[in-house]
Amino acid sequence: MPSKATQSVSFTPKKRQRPFGEEQTPKKQLLNGKSGSTCSADQSVRPPTEPQKNCNNNDRYLAMDCEMVGCGPRGSISALARCSIVSHSGQTVYDKYVKPQQPITDYRTPYSGIRPHHMAQAIPFTQAQEEVRKILQNKVVIGHAVYNDFKALGFSHPREMTRDTSRYPALNLHGGFPARSPVSLKRLSRSLLGRTIQQRGHSSVEDARATMALYKLVQHRWEEELKRKLLSETPDSSSSSPRKNTQSQKTTTSTTPSQNRMSMSPESRKNDSNSKAQCSKKMVKTRSIQNFLSDQYWSGEFLNVNQGL
Numbered sequence: 001m002p003s004k005a006t007q008s009v010s011f012t013p014k015k016r017q018r019p020f021g022e023e024q025t026p027k028k029q030l031l032n033g034k035s036g037s038t039c040s041a042d043q044s045v046r047p048p049t050e051p052q053k054n055c056n057n058n059d060r061y062l063a064m065d066c067e068m069v070g071c072g073p074r075g076s077i078s079a080l081a082r083c084s085i086v087s088h089s090g091q092t093v094y095d096k097y098v099k100p101q102q103p104i105t106d107y108r109t110p111y112s113g114i115r116p117h118h119m120a121q122a123i124p125f126t127q128a129q130e131e132v133r134k135i136l137q138n139k140v141v142i143g144h145a146v147y148n149d150f151k152a153l154g155f156s157h158p159r160e161m162t163r164d165t166s167r168y169p170a171l172n173l174h175g176g177f178p179a180r181s182p183v184s185l186k187r188l189s190r191s192l193l194g195r196t197i198q199q200r201g202h203s204s205v206e207d208a209r210a211t212m213a214l215y216k217l218v219q220h221r222w223e224e225e226l227k228r229k230l231l232s233e234t235p236d237s238s239s240s241s242p243r244k245n246t247q248s249q250k251t252t253t254s255t256t257p258s259q260n261r262m263s264m265s266p267e268s269r270k271n272d273s274n275s276k277a278q279c280s281k282k283m284v285k286t287r288s289i290q291n292f293l294s295d296q297y298w299s300g301e302f303l304n305v306n307q308g309l
Helices: 050-060 116-121 125-136 146-153 169-174 185-193 204-217 219-233 237-263 266-297 301-307
Strands: 027-029 038-040 061-071 077-086 092-099 104-106 140-143 162-164
Touching: 050 061, 061 125, 061 146, 061 204, 077 116, 077 125, 077 146, 077 204, 092 116, 092 125, 092 204, 125 146, 140 146, 140 204, 146 162, 169 185, 169 204, 185 204, 204 219
Parallel strands: 061 140, 140 162
Antiparallel strands: 027 038, 061 077, 061 104, 077 092
C-alpha cells in the first residue's frame, strides 16, 4: 500500500484569454527619471491644473515702487532717484538708481534711503524712463500710491491696467482700518502680513514686495469686481437698435397723414372735413348724455320728474 505522504503540487494559473477584437492599451514609460514607473496611455498626458493656469496668468502682474529726492530750493521738487520692479513671486525684475535732471538739494535719506554715493552708479533719467516703459508695457502695474511713481517717471499707464493698494477699500477693511481713509504701506504690512518694513529707511525693493503681497491677499476679489464693472459698462448694441427703429417708425408715421392730405383732391377734403364734424357732434351728444345721467339721474331729480312727483 502506498504511504499517504503529502506531495506538493504546483498549479500554474491560466492566462485569461481576451475575446477577439478587444484592444490592449499600451503602456508608456514616464519621463520622470524613476525606473519601473509606468502609466497607461490615457494618463500620460493630463490637462494643466488650476494653480498652473494661475501661474501662467500671473506673469502679467508687476509691482513697482520708486524713491524720490528733493531738487530746487529747499528740496521742494521731487525727482526720481531709484526705481524697483518685482514680479508676482517677489523676484526683482528691475532695480536701478537714477540721476535726476536737476541738482539734488535734499537726499531725504530717512525717507528715501538715498545717499550721495548711490549717485555714482546712477543712470540718466531718460534711459531709466525708457527702460521702465518697455518693462511695464502690456503689464498690470501694482503700487501703493502708484500715481506718485508715474508722476516721477514722467509718463502714465492705462487705468484699467493699474492697481493702487492705497485706494482699495476692501484691503483697508480687511486690516481693520476705515474704508476710505488713506493707510500707509507700513501699517498695512504690519496688520495684514505681520511684517515690519522701513525700519532702516525706505527700500524700494522691500516696499514693492510688500505691495505685491498685499495685492495677492485680495487679488481674486479685486479682479472679479473689475470684470463685473467692465461688463456692466459695455453698451448693448442689440438693445439700442430697436429704439432707433421705433423712433424712425414714429417719424415716418407722423409725416404720412400730412402727405396724404396734400395729395387728396378738393372734394375728398370737403368730405373728410364733414365726416370729422359729424364725429365731433356725436361726441358732444354722448358727453352731454353722460353728464345728464351723472348729474341729474343719480341725484334723484330725473326720477322725480318721470314719476310725476
